[in-house]
Amino acid sequence: MVARGNNRGMTRLVVLVLTVGILSALVALFIGGFVIRVPESLTASPATVAQGSTPAQNAFIHLETVASVNTAITFPRPDDPHPTWVSYLPTTILKVPANSTVTMQIDQEDTPSGLRNPFWSQAFGIEGGTFHMTYFDDKGNPQEGDFSSIPDPATAAHTFAIPDLGVFVPLEGVNAAAPAGSMNVITFSFKTGKPGVYHWQCFVPCGSGTIYGNGGPMQTLGYMAGFLVVQ
Amino acid sequence: MIRPNRTHALRLLVAWAVLSVIGVVIGLQLSLPPGSQSQQSIEQSWLLKLMTLISTPVFVGVVLYILYAVFAFRQRRGVLEDGPPSYGNIRIQVAWVAITAVVVFILAGVGISELDAAATGTNFTSSNAPALATSGSVGTTEGHALQVQVIAQQWSFTYRYADYSGVESLHLVLPVNANVVLHVTSTDILHSFWAYQLGVKADANPGVDNVTYVTTLQTGSFTVRCAELCGIWHGNMSDTNGAVVSQADFATWIAQLQKDNLSIPVPSYAPYYFPSPRVKGT
Secondary structure, eight states, X not given: OHHHHHHHHHHHHHHHHHHHHHHHHHHHHHHHHHHHOOOXXXXXXXXXXXXXTBOOBOEEEEEEEESSGGGOSSSOOTTOSSTTSOEEESOSEEEEOTTSEEEEEEEEOOOOOOOSSGGGGBOBSOGGGOEEEEEEOTTSOEEEEEESBOSOGXXXXXXXXXXXXXXEEEEEOOOTTSOTTOOEEEEEEEEOOXXXXXXXXXXXXXXXXXXXXXXXXXXXXXXXXXXXXXX | OOOOOHHHHHHHXXXXXXXXXXXXXXXXXXXXXXXXXXXXXXHHHHHHHHHHHHHHXXXXXXXXXXXXXXXXXXXXXXXOOOOOOOOOOHHHHHHHHHHHHHHHHHHHHHHHXXXXXXXXXXXXXXXXXXXXXXXXTTTBOTTOOEEEEEEEXXXXXXXXXXXXXXXXXXXXXXXXXXXXXXXXXXXXXXEEEEEGXXXXXXXXXXXXXXXXXXXBOSOEEEEEEEOSOOXXXXXXXXXXXXXXXXXXXXXHHHHHHHHHHTTSOOOOOOSOOOOOOSBTTX
16 A cells, blocks of 8 residues: 555656657747747858959848738748748848958838938948938939938938948838839948948837837847958 | 854954954055046046945954854764754844944935935035136036037947037037036936046936036046947947046137038037937838
8 A cells, every 4th residue: 555655756756757848949949049040140242353445333231121020032941930920031141351342232121110210311330421222202213322310310211320331321221112022122331341240220119019019020130230240 | 142252243343443444454455446537437436446445344243153153153073963952142133233224324324315415416615626727618607517428329429519509519528627517418228328437427318418527637538428228239339538638728629529420410509309200201
């Protein structure tokens, strides 16, 4: 009787320990899936020197900003765990050469959402002080030009900012009058300086459905922020 | 009744006095943070030094007594037996409590008066810190304090100069020998503005105009950090390019900033901001 009681107690203990162990492992895997997952990196295409009639080119990075990652035109990410999140694409870990000039092209497909601080409608720290932009006017006609800021802070969709390099570029939202599937293409260049890992981010609180727009993609690596690896 | 061993007491007293004097002399040589860039940081360094010097004899006394007891009163080899019974000594107990209370109350009083001075700007009247000099180009008058708004957001600080039509800057630049009133606020969530070398730390909350004061005394750079965990990139919310510059350099810098800001829509200056909409996309 006593022995059977002990056996039953032992069995219960083993089941309990196993259950707790398995549950802990599942929780650890679930959290680890978030913590360990690091986006793939994108290496800038190398700079070229002038040859004959071909002009010299800076190291080049091509990015895309979209309202939801599964509807991207250039770099769609349908298998993303958050297909409706706003994001930079194809990735947010960017590798660029040190002490050089990098040219960046951003295909901006998102609609305006507005700057909470209008100060960020200026561009800072870019070569020549201006960025080139093709966009659509209020009649839906394509336009282009060089700008040092966007005219109305309320029309910003995102910003591309590397605070430690002093680089801040506002990205104009696609005008509602533009044809479906349109994008504003913003091009600018900046100097990288010494090797290091620099944080970059968007300054528009653009996390839809979250409090003050500061949740979700604004708080997760791989969407609205990342690292510029200068090497 | 066990009589106190006067030899032990005398030894301890002499060792404590000698070591305390040595400790205080060493403590006086220390250069304690946050430094001497502002009146506030000088006062904080002085307060830290005062606390260090007063606590040195206490620290020496406690550690010395423990070490002395370990060696002098340890159980020798031989038969293990109970130690002699000990009774409280009312005079020592009263003295211990009284001295501790006096030290703690003095330090609390000094600390509270310093906190109060920092919170109300009464240390603006210090003779070490002349008011911002009259200068047509700077546009300030004698005795006038420079008003700067510190705006926190995920994940950067910007600075608006209320006296200069609300121009905004990425870096906090201040003239030397000036009284500065900092209005700290936030456009989204809770942050904390911490200009370490200036000896200034203030909560940055949305919808709140949190006022703090600084009197600059030395030119040089300083670091601004966020001191309130504010999201995934909190660790990147810092700027090492804060600067205290000469009044002439400040005039040049702010004039250039005003010129640069002409091209952007500067919103009307508000004492604080509320984030909106509450839920994005609804």
